[in-house]
Amino acid sequence: MADPASPLHRLQAALFQPIDGASVVWFRIVFGAIMVWEATRYLAFGWVDEHYIDPEIHFRYFGWDWLPQPEGVWMYVLIVGWMIAALGITLGAFYRLSAIAFSVLFPWFFLLEQGKYLNHLYLVCLLGLICVILPANRMFSIDARLWPERRSDHVPAWSLWLLRFQLSVVYFFAGVAKINGDWLQGEPMRQWMSKRDDYPLLGAIVSSEPAAWFFSYGGMLFDLSVAPLLLWKRTRTLALVGVAFFHVSNEYLFSIGIFPYLALAATLLFLEPDWPRRAFPVLFPGAPPPAPATVLPSPGRRAALYAFLGLWVAYQVLMPLRHHLYPGNVAWTEEGHMYSWRMKLRSKGGKARFHLLDKQTGETWVVLPREHLNERQLRKMAVRPDMVHQYALWLAEQARAEGHADVAVHAEAYASLNGRPLQALIDPTVDLASTPRTLGPRSYITSLQQPLPNGRWDWAVDMELPRRDGSVPLAPPGRYTGSDGDD
Numbered sequence: 057m058a059d060p061a062s063p064l065h066r067l068q069a070a071l072f073q074p075i076d077g078a079s080v081v082w083f084r085i086v087f088g089a090i091m092v093w094e095a096t097r098y099l100a101f102g103w104v105d106e107h108y109i110d111p112e113i114h115f116r117y118f119g120w121d122w123l124p125q126p127e128g129v130w131m132y133v134l135i136v137g138w139m140i141a142a143l144g145i146t147l148g149a150f151y152r153l154s155a156i157a158f159s160v161l162f163p164w165f166f167l168l169e170q171g172k173y174l175n176h177l178y179l180v181c182l183l184g185l186i187c188v189i190l191p192a193n194r195m196f197s198i199d200a201r202l203w204p205e206r207r208s209d210h211v212p213a214w215s216l217w218l219l220r221f222q223l224s225v226v227y228f229f230a231g232v233a234k235i236n237g238d239w240l241q242g243e244p245m246r247q248w249m250s251k252r253d254d255y256p257l258l259g260a261i262v263s264s265e266p267a268a269w270f271f272s273y274g275g276m277l278f279d280l281s282v283a284p285l286l287l288w289k290r291t292r293t294l295a296l297v298g299v300a301f302f303h304v305s306n307e308y309l310f311s312i313g314i315f316p317y318l319a320l321a322a323t324l325l326f327l328e329p330d331w332p333r334r335a336f337p338v339l340f341p342g343a344p345p346p347a348p349a350t351v352l353p354s355p356g357r358r359a360a361l362y363a364f365l366g367l368w369v370a371y372q373v374l375m376p377l378r379h380h381l382y383p384g385n386v387a388w389t390e391e392g393h394m395y396s397w398r399m400k401l402r403s404k405g406g407k408a409r410f411h412l413l414d415k416q417t418g419e420t421w422v423v424l425p426r427e428h429l430n431e432r433q434l435r436k437m438a439v440r441p442d443m444v445h446q447y448a449l450w451l452a453e454q455a456r457a458e459g460h461a462d463v464a465v466h467a468e469a470y471a472s473l474n475g476r477p478l479q480a481l482i483d484p485t486v487d488l489a490s491t492p493r494t495l496g497p498r499s500y501i502t503s504l505q506q507p508l509p510n511g512r513w514d515w516a517v518d519m520e521l522p523r524r525d526g527s528v529p530l531a532p533p534g535r536y537t538g539s540d541g542d543d
Contacts, residue, residue: 074347076330077211078340084192086321088146095139112428115170138162148197155187171436175399176315209344224283229376229397231279243474244403245272286326299323388504404439406471415462439471441501448488465489476506
């Protein structure tokens, strides 16, 4: 028998201690409702056709090329499918099945187009997976009505702490990522704020130089400290005010979709577990009965849960740090950028065109990406090396289909990072068509050479690119332009 005073025994008792389940149920309801809203936005604003049906090419995440690409009406079926699953989560209707369906269908949708990567959509994938194991349907749910014997006012403490941990990871690593030379010099926040001078009411204030420094350092300090401040009762009220200001200002300045609303709702998980009973007595009437004695699940279920929690924590801690395994500036190379909570950290602009060579006949020709990509794909591809590579591979495949059996593809791509002058992003001597995609360092990415300028520089205006052969500009200024910085 385990020693009741041992650290392992105390941890086990803390994980399975019954707590009021109202807070976890609150999360279930708002998470599902926000995802129903998100699906509605895709259906209502024409984003399904624009981003998933009409494009000639879809940029895939490494290792997920095998995932089927629904065509035509089947793309709508996929989105309606995860919307219905999200509704099931909200209502607590066949909750476990709904959560599993959502955790299959939404990541499938997410993985179909790398050009649509957003950190908060990745967060939704993670939260959906957490929902699968959460006992979030024990009350105020259709399941509790259908199976009264399953109803309970309490959930094990690990369910709430797992959600708190996930949110803390997002905030903390977003703050760690801001500890870099450009951010500490006020870039790219200075560029973004300077373009907000026409905003209603506060345009003159938010576009000022002091505002750039305030949002740069304030955002970094907020991300690093907000989770501990929320967990400590003495600072919780101050932290909640900061959270409200942070996310409301983000929505005002950047219009970043559902994330501010999801974050605001989820932040309430840091309050006492019974707070929804006080805030919404109609939904959660009365005080919960006294917590029952801790009941441990079977050893097999405990072992499975411990394994899941251990792997989950390790993944969440290590994944945001993997960019240290790659050489160079992650904001330039993008290696290790995704899945790491590097949110709104860089402003990149660039141009690209592609030179194709038929090795058998010696025929050469140039392809401009605008011929095949929509506006968002064009903006993203031009400054993300892996997407440049994917496009080159696609061009080679198209050329082979047209009768060019052995073709080389070279990218002439230039980019600017946080206001730096343009420089080559991709080594133009590398044949990308014969270079396999890899998770390792990509040799075709150049090293960042340009220093951060002291003055402001607007890449969208100064787009007369360097010439590869010294004679012909890449493209007329202002055309075939890419930009990034909204993930």
